[in-house]
Amino acid sequence: MEIDGFRGRLITADHAGYDAARAVWNGAVDRRPRLIARCSGTSDVAAAVRFARDHDLEIAVRGGGHNVAGTAVCDGGIVVDLSAMRAVWVDPTGRTARVQGGALWGDVDHETQSHGLATTGGIVGHTGVAGLTLGGGIGFLMRAHGLTVDNLLAAEVVTAEGGIVRASADEHPDLFWALRGGGGNFGVVSSFLFALHPVGPTVMAGPVFWAADDTTDVLRFYRDFVADAPDELGSVVRLGTVPPLPVVPEDLHWRPAIAVACCHAGAVEDGERAVRALREFGTPLVDLLAPTTYAAFQGGLDDTVRHGWHYYWKATDLAGLSDDTVAVIADHAYAAGSPRSYSAMFHMGGAVARVPLDATAYAGRGVAHNIIIDAVWLPDESGEHAAAETAWARRFLQALQPHRAGSVYVNFLDSDDGTSRIREAYGDHTYRRLADVKAKYDPDNAFHHNKNIHPG
Numbered sequence: 423m424e425i426d427g428f429r430g431r432l433i434t435a436d437h438a439g440y441d442a443a444r445a446v447w448n449g450a451v452d453r454r455p456r457l458i459a460r461c462s463g464t465s466d467v468a469a470a471v472r473f474a475r476d477h478d479l480e481i482a483v484r485g486g487g488h489n490v491a492g493t494a495v496c497d498g499g500i501v502v503d504l505s506a507m508r509a510v511w512v513d514p515t516g517r518t519a520r521v522q523g524g525a526l527w528g529d530v531d532h533e534t535q536s537h538g539l540a541t542t543g544g545i546v547g548h549t550g551v552a553g554l555t556l557g558g559g560i561g562f563l564m565r566a567h568g569l570t571v572d573n574l575l576a577a578e579v580v581t582a583e584g585g586i587v588r589a590s591a592d593e594h595p596d597l598f599w600a601l602r603g604g605g606g607n608f609g610v611v612s613s614f615l616f617a618l619h620p621v622g623p624t625v626m627a628g629p630v631f632w633a634a635d636d637t638t639d640v641l642r643f644y645r646d647f648v649a650d651a652p653d654e655l656g657s658v659v660r661l662g663t664v665p666p667l668p669v670v671p672e673d674l675h676w677r678p679a680i681a682v683a684c685c686h687a688g689a690v691e692d693g694e695r696a697v698r699a700l701r702e703f704g705t706p707l708v709d710l711l712a713p714t715t716y717a718a719f720q721g722g723l724d725d726t727v728r729h730g731w732h733y734y735w736k737a738t739d740l741a742g743l744s745d746d747t748v749a750v751i752a753d754h755a756y757a758a759g760s761p762r763s764y765s766a767m768f769h770m771g772g773a774v775a776r777v778p779l780d781a782t783a784y785a786g787r788g789v790a791h792n793i794i795i796d797a798v799w800l801p802d803e804s805g806e807h808a809a810a811e812t813a814w815a816r817r818f819l820q821a822l823q824p825h826r827a828g829s830v831y832v833n834f835l836d837s838d839d840g841t842s843r844i845r846e847a848y849g850d851h852t853y854r855r856l857a858d859v860k861a862k863y864d865p866d867n868a869f870h871h872n873k874n875i876h877p878g
C-alpha cells in the first residue's frame with residue numbers, strides 16, 4: 423500500500439512491527455487497523471487524511487496513545503499515527519514552546535525545564551500532549567497557571583479535507599475555541615504553541631501517605647486545608663495501596679493508604695510554608711514532600727500505571743466534599759480486588775475558575791474536585807479479575823451518584839461512556855456550540871473515532 427506524498431512509515435498486518443504499532447497504553451484494547459500511517463511531519467498527516475477520505479477509510483488519530491478508551495486505534499481503518507513527531511522547541515525569551523502532535527508530557531517537561539520554564543501538563547510523564555490538551559488539560563500547575571488549554575496560543579491543524587490551517591485567537595477563532603476542550607473532533611493537530619511560566623527547577627513537591635483507616639479524617643482535613651490553599655499549591659489525593667516505588671520504604675509497599683501529593687509552583691520556602699499543616703496532620707505512614715526537581719516529580723508516577731496493563735475507568739466531577747461524600751469515598755475506595763486499582767481526586771479552582779466559562783470549550787471550571795476511579799488488572803489476570811475490578815469501579819460511581827456535580831472531564835471517559843456522558847462533559851450550551859463548529863470544519867464527521875461531537 424502506498425500514499426501519495428507520504429514520507430513516514432506505513433505499517434500493515436504483514437509487518438513485524440504491526441502488533442507493537444497497534445498497541446496502546448490500555449492493554450485491554452485490541453484493535454486491528456488496516457493501515458498505520460506513522461507520520462514524519464505535518465505534510466504526512468495531511469497526505470494520510472486525504473488518502474483516508476479518498477478511500478473511505480475510518481480514521482483514528484494517535485497522539486500519545488494514552489486514552490483509556492483506546493480511541494487512538496480503530497478496527498479496519500487507518501491510524502494517523504503521530505507517535506514519531508515528538509519534537510519540542512523552546513523559545514526561552516518569548517517563554518513559549520512549540521510541541522509536535524505526538525509528544526508526551528515527559529518530552530515537554532524535559533525541554534522546558536532546562537530553561538526553568540513549564541506549562542500545565544498531566545501528572546504522568548508518558549501521557550500524550552495532544553489528547554490531553556484537546557480535552558482541557560488538568561495537572562499540578564493548573565491552579566497557578568490555568569488549564570493546559572488556557573496556555574495554548576496557537577495550533578497547526580490538518581483539516582478533514584487534508585488542508586493545513588493555523589488556529590489562534592486571530593486565525594479561525596471558532597476552531598481555536600473548539601480545540602480548547604472539544605477533543606479530536608475538528609482536525610489533526612500537528613503542533614501546539616504553548617505559553618510557559620517560570621517554575622522551579624526545584625519545587626516543594628511529593629506525597630504524604632496515611633493509613634487507609636485514617637481516610638475519613640484525612641479527607642475532612644484536606645477539604646478545609648485546600649479551601650484556603652494558595653493558587654501555587656496543586657494537589658491530588660490518591661486512594662488505594664502504597665505503590666512499590668524505590669522512594670517508598672519497602673515495608674509499606676502495597677499497604678492500603680491515602681496519599682496527598684502536592685506540588686507548589688512557587689519558591690521552595692513558600693512551598694514549605696504552604697504544606698506545613700498537611701505534613702503535621704495525624705500520623706503519616708511516610709512523608710515524601712521535599713524540595714525536588716519539577717521534572718523528576720512529574721515522572722514519579724510513571725511506573726505505577728504501566729503500558730500494557732488492563733484498565734477501566736469511571737469518573738465524575740464532585741459537587742463538594744461534604745461529610746457524606748467523604749463517607750462514600752472512604753467506604754468504596756479500598757474495596758477493589760486488585761492492589762493496582764486506585765482512585766484519584768484532583769483539586770481544581772484557582773486560575774482554572776477565573777477564566778470565563780465561554781472562553782474555551784472546557785466546561786468543568788466551576789467544580790472544586792473531580793474523582794477518577796481506575797480499575798487495573800494485569801494482562802494474564804483477565805476474565806474474573808476484569809469483571810470484579812470493572813464492577814468495583816461502577817459500584818463506586820453509582821454510590822457517588824447523589825454527590826456528583828453534573829459534569830465530567832471528557833478525557834476521563836471510557837469506551838462504555840456513551841453520548842449522554844459526552845453531553846454531560848460539555849453541558850447543552852457548549853455542546854451545541856461545538857456541534858456548530860464541527861458542522862463547519864468536519865461536516866461528514868470524518869473524525870468520529872473519539873468522544874464524538876455530532877455535526878450540528
Ligand SMILES: Cc1cc2nc3c(=O)[nH]c(=O)nc-3n(C[C@H](O)[C@H](O)[C@H](O)COP(=O)(O)OP(=O)(O)OC[C@H]3O[C@@H](n4cnc5c(N)ncnc54)[C@H](O)[C@@H]3O)c2cc1C
Binds near residue numbers: 490492545611727
Ligand atoms: C495514566 C494516565 C494519567 C492521566 N493523567 C492526566 C492528567 O493528569 N491530566 C489530564 O488532563 N488528563 C490525564 N489523563 C487523561 C488524558 O488526558 C487522556 O488519556 C488523553 O486522551 C491522552 O492523550 P493522548 O494523546 O495520549 O491520547 P491518544 O490515545 O493518542 O488519543 C486520544 C484521542 O485524542 C485525539 N487526538 C490525539 N492526538 C491528536 C492530535 N494530534 N490531533 C487531534 N486529535 C488527537 C483523538 O481523538 C484520539 O482518539 C491521563 C491518562 C492516563 C492514562
